[in-house]
Amino acid sequence: MFPLNLDGLGHAGVNALYVVTGFFFGFMLEQAGFGNSRKLASQFYLSDMRVLKVMFTAIITAMLLLFGLEVLGLVRPGALYINPTHLWPGIVGGLIFGVGFVIGGYCPGTSLVSMATLKLDGAFFVLGLSAGMVVFGETLGWFQAFFDASGAMGEVTLPQALGLPAGVVVLLVVLMAVGMFFVAERLEARFGPREKEPC
Amino acid sequence: MLTPKRLAATSAILLAAALALLHRPDPGARLAARRAALEPRAAADDIRVSPEETLELLYNPAARLRLLDLREENEFNLFHLPGARRVSLAALQLGPPAGLAREDTVVVVSNGEGRAREAWLLLAAAGFERIYVLRGGIHGWLAAFGRPDRIDPSLPACPLDDCRRYRFESALGDRHPESDPGPEALSGRAFERKVKVQGAQKRKSGSCG
Amino acid sequence: MSRKAADYMNPYLAGALLGVVLTASFVVFGHGLGASGGVASLAGAAESALLPGHAEKNAYLVNLAVSPENPLDNWAVFEILGVVLGGLASGWLSGRVRVETFHGPRISARARWGFAFLGGAIAGFGVRLARGCTSSQALSGGAVLSAGSWAFMFAVFGGAYLLAYFVRRLWT
Numbered sequence: 001m002f003p004l005n006l007d008g009l010g011h012a013g014v015n016a017l018y019v020v021t022g023f024f025f026g027f028m029l030e031q032a033g034f035g036n037s038r039k040l041a042s043q044f045y046l047s048d049m050r051v052l053k054v055m056f057t058a059i060i061t062a063m064l065l066l067f068g069l070e071v072l073g074l075v076r077p078g079a080l081y082i083n084p085t086h087l088w089p090g091i092v093g094g095l096i097f098g099v100g101f102v103i104g105g106y107c108p109g110t111s112l113v114s115m116a117t118l119k120l121d122g123a124f125f126v127l128g129l130s131a132g133m134v135v136f137g138e139t140l141g142w143f144q145a146f147f148d149a150s151g152a153m154g155e156v157t158l159p160q161a162l163g164l165p166a167g168v169v170v171l172l173v174v175l176m177a178v179g180m181f182f183v184a185e186r187l188e189a190r191f192g193p194r195e196k197e198p199c
Numbered sequence: 200m201l202t203p204k205r206l207a208a209t210s211a212i213l214l215a216a217a218l219a220l221l222h223r224p225d226p227g228a229r230l231a232a233r234r235a236a237l238e239p240r241a242a243a244d245d246i247r248v249s250p251e252e253t254l255e256l257l258y259n260p261a262a263r264l265r266l267l268d269l270r271e272e273n274e275f276n277l278f279h280l281p282g283a284r285r286v287s288l289a290a291l292q293l294g295p296p297a298g299l300a301r302e303d304t305v306v307v308v309s310n311g312e313g314r315a316r317e318a319w320l321l322l323a324a325a326g327f328e329r330i331y332v333l334r335g336g337i338h339g340w341l342a343a344f345g346r347p348d349r350i351d352p353s354l355p356a357c358p359l360d361d362c363r364r365y366r367f368e369s370a371l372g373d374r375h376p377e378s379d380p381g382p383e384a385l386s387g388r389a390f391e392r393k394v395k396v397q398g399a400q401k402r403k404s405g406s407c408g
Numbered sequence: 409m410s411r412k413a414a415d416y417m418n419p420y421l422a423g424a425l426l427g428v429v430l431t432a433s434f435v436v437f438g439h440g441l442g443a444s445g446g447v448a449s450l451a452g453a454a455e456s457a458l459l460p461g462h463a464e465k466n467a468y469l470v471n472l473a474v475s476p477e478n479p480l481d482n483w484a485v486f487e488i489l490g491v492v493l494g495g496l497a498s499g500w501l502s503g504r505v506r507v508e509t510f511h512g513p514r515i516s517a518r519a520r521w522g523f524a525f526l527g528g529a530i531a532g533f534g535v536r537l538a539r540g541c542t543s544s545q546a547l548s549g550g551a552v553l554s555a556g557s558w559a560f561m562f563a564v565f566g567g568a569y570l571l572a573y574f575v576r577r578l579w580t
Binding site for chain 3: 002003004006014015016017018019020021022023024025026027028029030031032033035036037038039041042043044045050053054055056057058059060061062063065066069075079080081082083084085086087089090091092093094095096097098099100101102103104105106107108109110111112113114115116117118119120121122124125126127128129130131132133134135136137147151153155156157158159160161166169170173181
Binding site: 060064067068070071076077078079084149152154155165166167168170171173174175177178181 | 204208211212214215216218219220221222223224225228229230231232233301302325326327
């Protein structure tokens with residue numbers, strides 16, 4: 001039955017497991033080329049759609065595996081963390097984050113990987129992240145109510161929001177992802193690099 | 200032409216379709232699991248509010264008080280608190296009632312505390328944080344604000360005092376004077392306040408959230 | 409790619425493997441991956457250290473930490489430690505560990521540093537407002553179909569695409 005019971009491992013053991021998980025996470029990010037801001041930014045110029053490919057492949061892989069485990073009855077109900085929906089802070093924050101992403105060329109996870117491989121722009125991005133987060137903490141008092149309550153709907157899943165059975169939503173997401181990959185390949189063929197770009 | 204990409208894409212779509220067909224959704228399961236985890240808290244004192252505090256909240260618009268009544272329809276029609284809304288446990292097991300916002304202060308009411316505690320568990324499991332149980336239920340309210348002869352000792356009691364022990368001559372709902380004794384009824388009474396109401400800004404300027 | 413660095417992995421394969429790691433996180437810990445939380449904890453700890461008495465008590469950090477007295481004792485910090493190690497390992501095995509700066513052909517490396525910092529600051533603000541980043545919201549929340557996470561994800565792509573034309577000098 002999942003999730004596993006980690007009680008026997010002790011605090012240090014669990015923390016070690018987190019390090020191991022992060023290791024594989026960071027390893028795959030770097031393997032995908034996400035330690036490279038030019039590769040990441042190419043997504044938004046349609047020349048290299050790997051951000052979309054990696055992200056959505058990862059999401060549908062995990063979604064199918066987890067949903068499969070649930071169908072098999074191997075997941076304790078209610079035990080998987082579902083991010084609570086704070087709709088407007090999420091959307092506004094997402095837009096702001098997107099702006100930062102295309103200017104800075106990274107997101108938090110990829111900037112750490114970049115910094116790990118000694119890229120200076122990655123390191124500056126991480127420093128910038130910290131600064132931006134501190135600024136957020138300092139200014140939060142001005143928009144606390146928005147942050148706390150705006151669109152605060154608790155745990156809402158897409159099936160609940162759309163009024164569709166979970167299985168249908170899973171299928172629709174897979175179809176949407178495959179459709180996006182198809183379009184992405186077309187866009188890359190059209191806008192991709194004319195010559196081999198330097199790493 | 201079967202490329203690896205097409206194979207992968209087709210497999211993913213087929214797998215999703217198969218899972219969709221096999222899936223037997225259990226909408227109450229998640230809620231039930233949460234509810235079980237919250238069970239120890241349902242009897243705790245910090246989630247029970249006194250009749251006095253409830254009356255005070257009734258007269259405080261900033262509190263956004265919502266009274267949810269878990270009793271039978273005939274009991275509800277006999278006597279209920281001002282503006283109370285009747286809901287059933289069966290309905291709560293499927294999810295929170297429509298129209299309830301997270302900023303609302305919800306007080307759940309039953310004759311004693313039996314059904315109210317269960318309702319508290321179900322609403323807390325659904326993610327609501329500002330939920331409270333009326334201490335003593337209707338019996339507690341009548342003990343605080345009702346006529347001394349309201350409680351009929353000949354009526355049988357039951358666990359958590361959830362069986363009706365009061366009598367009214369006619370079913371007036373919340374039009375009985377005892378339903379709303381007015382804020383004057385609070386003068387001279389000392390009571391604990393459990394509910395924090397967002398009123399004046401409580402954050403010091405310049406500090407972080 | 410030129411030089412002796414290995415080619416990057418096929419994105420679909422990398423995505424699938426990343427999805428397996430993500431699934432593993434859920435089945436082991438009951439929750440997905442995260443990066444911004446760890447950075448936020450470190451930033452908060454640094455702020456407290458540099459500005460003593462200006463304790464940053466905010467619910468986000470407190471919720472993550474096992475003990476409020478030690479805000480660094482939360483899973484996100486340990487996870488990003490692993491992320492750095494994993495990134496380094498992958499880069500080393502592929503011959504991609506080298507001090508350098510990625511930048512578009514029309515700007516200098518130093519200008520790129522400034523924009524990386526600026527972009528990071530904006531991203532840092534947005535990530536906290538949204539209560540997560542690509543790893544914790546888009547990937548993890550996306551996989552369990554959280555509505556807010558999907559909304560966030562589309563907003564990120566939206567914000568980036570909308571601005572891309574105006575900052576094209578940075579990259580193209």
